[in-house]
Amino acid sequence: MPGLCRQFGFLILFLSATATTPFLNLRQAADPAHLLVGAAVRPSLFSEAAYSETLSREFNMVEPEDAMKWWTVRPNAGTFNFREGDEVVRFAQAHGMKVRGHCLVWDHNNPEWLAQGGFTPPQLSRLLQEHITTVVKHYAGQVFAWDVVNEALDENGRLRDSPWYNRPGIGLADKGPAYIEQAFRWAHAADPQALLFYNEAEGEGLNGKSDAIYAMVKDFKRRGVPIDGVGLQMHVPQLEVDTGAVAANIARLTALGLQVHITELDVSLPLNISGPAPYPARPDDLLRQATIYRGIVRACLQSPGCTAIQTWGFTDKYSWIGSHSHGARGAALPFDRAYTPKPAYDAMQEEISAAKNRPH
Ligand code: XIL
Numbered sequence: 001m002p003g004l005c006r007q008f009g010f011l012i013l014f015l016s017a018t019a020t021t022p023f024l025n026l027r028q029a030a031d032p033a034h035l036l037v038g039a040a041v042r043p044s045l046f047s048e049a050a051y052s053e054t055l056s057r058e059f060n061m062v063e064p065e066d067a068m069k070w071w072t073v074r075p076n077a078g079t080f081n082f083r084e085g086d087e088v089v090r091f092a093q094a095h096g097m098k099v100r101g102h103c104l105v106w107d108h109n110n111p112e113w114l115a116q117g118g119f120t121p122p123q124l125s126r127l128l129q130e131h132i133t134t135v136v137k138h139y140a141g142q143v144f145a146w147d148v149v150n151e152a153l154d155e156n157g158r159l160r161d162s163p164w165y166n167r168p169g170i171g172l173a174d175k176g177p178a179y180i181e182q183a184f185r186w187a188h189a190a191d192p193q194a195l196l197f198y199n200e201a202e203g204e205g206l207n208g209k210s211d212a213i214y215a216m217v218k219d220f221k222r223r224g225v226p227i228d229g230v231g232l233q234m235h236v237p238q239l240e241v242d243t244g245a246v247a248a249n250i251a252r253l254t255a256l257g258l259q260v261h262i263t264e265l266d267v268s269l270p271l272n273i274s275g276p277a278p279y280p281a282r283p284d285d286l287l288r289q290a291t292i293y294r295g296i297v298r299a300c301l302q303s304p305g306c307t308a309i310q311t312w313g314f315t316d317k318y319s320w321i322g323s324h325s326h327g328a329r330g331a332a333l334p335f336d337r338a339y340t341p342k343p344a345y346d347a348m349q350e351e352i353s354a355a356k357n358r359p360h
Pocket of ligand 1: 066109150201264320
């Protein structure tokens with residue numbers, strides 16, 4: 001009998017050692033971690049089977065890369081074109097995904113007619129209020145969160161020149177971030193349910209710019225400006241990031257009662273452009289890239305108020321980095337050009353899987 005017990009004991013030990021937890025993809029892992037995992041998308045690519053299948057399998061959130069920007073929505077002063085944005089919403093609804101809207105106020109990606117129109121501040125104010133009101137109402141109940149203002153600060157944390165701020169601006173040029181505040185108030189009036197974000201680049205860690213973002217949103221919160229969160233873009237152009245500083249910045253923002261979304265994560269690599277295209281990345285760079293992805297995902301997951309992690313695209317086949325870097329960099333995303341998961345994907349998947357039941 002004791003021998004039999006010992007044999008059973010060994011069997012149980014053996015079985016528990018070999019029992020593996022089932023593999024969860026990003027989306028499956030994100031739900032129990034109370035996390036939105038998203039990707040920026042181009043609706044013209046939904047017809048590509050591998051694109052749609054990968055997207056709907058792996059992500060529970062999408063954001064239009066360009067389809068809700070001024071240059072798409074406002075072909076001329078008198079027209080709103082929601083065709084592309086509506087395609088994104090339909091795709092998301094068909095696959096049970098949330099939609100993040102991007103973006104209502106930016107000095108980039110505006111139509112020619114706006115820049116060349118010679119509008120006065122009162123005219124620009126009316127145009128912006130009409131734009132925010134019409135777009136946010138059109139997507140009310142469909143877009144759960146908006147980047148209301150994008151990249152309003154320069155690298156030193158000072159307000160950037162913009163048609164909305166001071167070129168010539170909407171009439172608040174001498175009042176600091178008052179134009180930003182006004183945009184949030186208009187967006188809130190159009191859809192009181194939507195979460196409203198200030199989205200910014202290069203202020204992810206601890207630096208002068210992130211200090212300026214922090215000071216601005218702290219003041220907004222104190223004065224009751226309707227802001228719900230800060231979007232940290234997280235375009236990483238080098239293979240070293242102080243992810244501890246990112247975690248500290250996320251912690252101080254969420255301590256204000258704001259949510260943080262990582263909104264545009266990609267980690268671009270130098271490409272070996274001596275051979276034939278498509279140019280490959282170096283294998284060791286792919287591993288270093290994975291380490292950065294891991295650190296950033298972990299930094300978010302440490303703060304319960306960091307509620308979304310989104311990559312800017314998801315396959316290296318379609319990424320803005322190629323044109324942005326004139327071909328010198330690329331391979332920035334978690335799936336390669338053939339939609340095969342890269343080490344960066346594995347890193348995200350492992351970190352998110354390990355965060356199940358995190359506090360929220
Ligand atoms: C980029 C898009 O990816 C490109 O397709 C477009 O040509 C230019 O804009 N920060 C942002 C995004 O907030 O809107 C930008 O997207 C990338 C930088």
